[in-house]
Amino acid sequence: MIKYIGSKRTLIPIIVETIRRATDARSVIDLFSGTSRVGHALKAAGYRVLANDHNAYAATLARCYVQADAGDVQADATRLVREFNALPGSPGYFTETFCEKSRFFQPKNGARIDAIRQAIAAKALPPELEAVLLVALMEAADRVDSTTGLQMAYLKSWAARSYNDLELRMPNVLPRARHGKGQATCMEALEAAQSLEADVAYIDPPYNQHSYLGNYHVWESLVRWDRPEVYGVACKRVDVRQRQSIFNSRPRFAAAMAQLLASVRAPVLVVSFNDEGYLSRAQMEAMLASLWNGTGKVVTLENDFKRYVGAQIGIHNLQGLKVGKVSHLRNTEFVYVVAREDLATRLAPMLPAREPQLALFAGNSETRTGP
Ligand SMILES: C[S@@+](CC[C@H](N)C(=O)[O-])C[C@H]1O[C@@H](n2cnc3c(N)ncnc32)[C@H](O)[C@@H]1O
The missing domain is CATH 3.40.50.150 (Vaccinia Virus protein VP39)
Structure with missing residues (x-):
């Protein structure tokens, strides 16, 4: 996770x-x-x-x-994880934005994230299977990032884990729950x-003023794959400024x-x-x-x-x-x-x-x- x-x-x-x-x-x-x-x-x-x-x-x-x-997605997702792990890097928006303009990931990993994200999009998978692959990619990227766990900033010097090679793993998808399918x-x-x-x-x-979208904007851009315009040192998506949560506002929290x-x-x-x-x-x-x-x-x-x-x-x-x-x-x-x-x-x-x-x-x- x-x-x-x-x-x-x-x-x-x-x-x-x-x-x-x-x-x-x-x-x-x-x-x-x-x-x-x-x-x-x-x-x-x-x-x-x-x-x-x-x-x-x-x-x-x-x-x-x-x-x-698991019964619906495990077999296909396991096969795709293997297929995507073999893809060579292909630098694109993600590498340029999060490895060159900013330094959240090493470029070698950024290029592989670009290639895998592009491959997921190209397959036009059913939503649940696509979500499993996107989570495998998000978690793989998280294991090689160079942050303290927030994407408001990246570390001044590369984190030791950022030198590791990105590797997708199958997320722990569960069998259907006894009381019915989740949503x-x-x-x-x-x-x-x-x-x-x-x-x-x-x-x-949330319990303070920090927006989750601002703290995790890289995941939002990776999942949406909408190549947004970005601002600031952390290369936040421009919609971070508009998509605010009322629950981050001290004066408005209690009423909300x-x-x-x-x-x-x-x-x-x-x-x-x-x-x-x-x-x-x-x-x-x-x-x-x-x-x-x-x-x-x-x-x-x-x-x-x-x-x-x-x-x-x-x-x-x-x-x-x-x-x-x-x-x-x-x-x-x-x-x-x-x-x-x-x-x-x-x-x-x-x-x-x-x-x-x-x-x-x-x-x-x-x-x-x-x-
Ligand atoms: C404290 S975190 C939840 C953590 C979660 N229980 C866990 O264990 O990972 C609060 C969550 O609320 C979401 N959130 C903030 N404002 C929201 C809103 N107005 N509507 C729906 N979700 C919101 C954020 O994206 C964030 O993921």
């Missing part, structure tokens, strides 16, 4: 276990699917997953990991909330979140948010408790984690010199669960021993500290 800020890799066992204990659900919506790691784990656990993200690269990851079933959509979250329906909705919105939560068509909502986000724990709990005419019952699971790699490395200037200190190296990831019925008993094994002074929020919430 690709490096992705805000990815819930370490939280996955907690999210899956929370959903399993909270309800006898068969289907789960993932409204902000990102890498689709969560959807992939839920699909593996048997759920029918409906994954949505408004960026094309993320919807492609979801089409591969959530919608495509990937590429909609605005609010539109997805209004149109998708399931037993549970998992909601993991409230509208989204009220629109979701699922009886149980599971929300991921951390202590660096625009809403405090108290604000989020109050917003969730106000659902369904104020009958929402909230359980909060609290998990302490190491912060993302950028925070571990420190703050550097353009010359690569350390110029600042990061304020803290750990953060708290909250998993909020809200339903009309009180799920505290079902979730009790995930909560620490009762601490009454901490555990009550407006008379209807529980808390857990972990992992």
Whole structure:
């Protein structure tokens, strides 16, 4: 899977276990699917997953990991991975933009990315098979990139891994889930909330001002293959300036979140948010408790984690010199669960021993500290 800020890799066992204990659900919506790691784990656990993200690269990851079933694509994709791995490089837009104008990849790998992406386009494959090959290419490129995991900038000197040769590997596409075929959509979250329906909705919105499209613009251009005009040192696609998310806006976040939560068509909502986000724990709990005419019952699971790699490395200037200190190296990831019925008993094994002074929020919430 690709490096992705805000990815819930370490939280996955907690999210899956929370959903399993909270309800006898068969289907789960993932409204902000990102890498689709969560959807992939839920699909593996048997759920029918409906994954949505408004960026094309993320919807492609979801089409591969959530919608495509191994029985339908595995044989063809394995053959094509082998065929594409044998293609010689052929420099084009990608090499020029991301290896010469900027330095995200070594030119030898850029030329092979160009050749493979062109070959995928030329085959005009069925959408699910195409998504699997695009993900194989995205992940192969990610393994030889020269970044810290964000595409706002590339490293001043080549990363050691960038010298390796690009190599496609077959993504871990799962067999169809016990509860039915998954679905990937590429909609605005609010539109997805209004149109998708399931037993549970998992909601993991952005938590700061940095646009995912700006952070992962290279993947967007690789997947869309629309050879956009670019700007700045990082060669971002020009539409990064227009395609903004309301969830990246501090003043607009709370209203957007409230509208989204009220629109979701699922009886149980599971929300991921951390202590660096625009809403405090108290604000989020109050917003969730106000659902369904104020009958929402909230359980909060609290998990302490190491912060993302950028925070571990420190703050550097353009010359690569350390110029600042990061304020803290750990953060708290909250998993909020809200339903009309009180799920505290079902979730009790995930909560620490009762601490009454901490555990009550407006008379209807529980808390857990972990992992
Ligand atoms: C915190 S990340 C989700 C990470 C994901 N759970 C994972 O584990 O990889 C938030 C995601 O929301 C998507 N997003 C941001 N604004 C959106 C919007 N208005 N509608 C739909 N998706 C949006 C971003 O593209 C990003 O992938």
